[in-house]
Amino acid sequence: MDLEAGGAARIHTLIGHEPVDLAIAARIRSGSVDVRNHRLVLATRAGLGVDGLIGVDLLKGQRLHLNFRRRRTFIGAGRPSPGGLLDRGRFTVHFHAPPAQRFADLLLIDVHRGALPVKAIIDTGAQVSVINTTMARAAGCRPIVLLDGSRERRVQSPTGLSAPATPMMLDLLQFGDITLRNLPVLVGDFHVFDLWNLNDRPAMLLGVDVMKLFERVVVDLRRAELVLQV
Numbered sequence: 001m002d003l004e005a006g007g008a009a010r011i012h013t014l015i016g017h018e019p020v021d022l023a024i025a026a027r028i029r030s031g032s033v034d035v036r037n038h039r040l041v042l043a044t045r046a047g048l049g050v051d052g053l054i055g056v057d058l059l060k061g062q063r064l065h066l067n068f069r070r071r072r073t074f075i076g077a078g079r080p081s082p083g084g085l086l087d088r089g090r091f092t093v094h095f096h097a098p099p100a101q102r103f104a105d106l107l108l109i110d111v112h113r114g115a116l117p118v119k120a121i122i123d124t125g126a127q128v129s130v131i132n133t134t135m136a137r138a139a140g141c142r143p144i145v146l147l148d149g150s151r152e153r154r155v156q157s158p159t160g161l162s163a164p165a166t167p168m169m170l171d172l173l174q175f176g177d178i179t180l181r182n183l184p185v186l187v188g189d190f191h192v193f194d195l196w197n198l199n200d201r202p203a204m205l206l207g208v209d210v211m212k213l214f215e216r217v218v219v220d221l222r223r224a225e226l227v228l229q230v
Contacts, residue, residue, distance in 0.1 A: 002026050006039045013157035016191045031075030033058050043158035053125045056105040059221055066217040093176035095226040105221055112174040113139045119203040122226055126207030129185050135202035136187045141168040175228055180213055
C-alpha cells in the first residue's frame, strides 16, 4: 500500500487521549468498503497485535459479518440472505442500540450478570474483554493467576502505551436468553469508560474473546444492531 504523510491528530484509546501520526492511503478496498485518499493512524505492531485494523471510520454504515465456525469475515452493506450467514433454525439474539447509546459509531448494548444490568461497548478490534472495577465488585469477580504465574497483565493502545490490568473471572454473562459462564476478563478503570461516563456503573468493553464463543456475529453500524447466533 502506498502511503503519504498525513499530519498528526489525537485519538481516544482504551488508555487515554493520545497523539498520533497520520498517513494517507491512495485507496483501501475490503468487501463493500472502497475509499480513496483516506487518513490512517500510524500504530506499532506491538500495540495492535496485527499489521493493521479496520476501524469504525471505514465501517460506518457497513455490516460486519463474523463467522467464527468457518473462520470467515466479510464486510457488506446489506442484510444477509436466508441460508447465508444467519441460517434459519439457529438460536439467535438481537440487540438494537438506541441513539442515546451510540458513541463515535460504536454500539453500546444492555447485557446482564444475573439481576445486575451491564453496559457493554462492542469493540471488534479488542482481543480481550475489559470490565471496570464497579462491575468487578458488583459481580463478585475473583482474581485469577495467569499461566505464567502473574496476577497482572498490561493492556496496550495502538501507539504502544500500556497500563496495568487485573485478570479476574466473571462467573456469568447473559445476552438475552443466552448465558456464558466463567469468562476471564481484565479489570481496570480506563479512559474509554470515562469517555462514555460509565465508570460509576457496571460496564465492559466486549472483545473478540467473548464474541468468538458465538458461532456467528453480525455488527450492523448503519442500523445500530448486533446479532449473535449459536
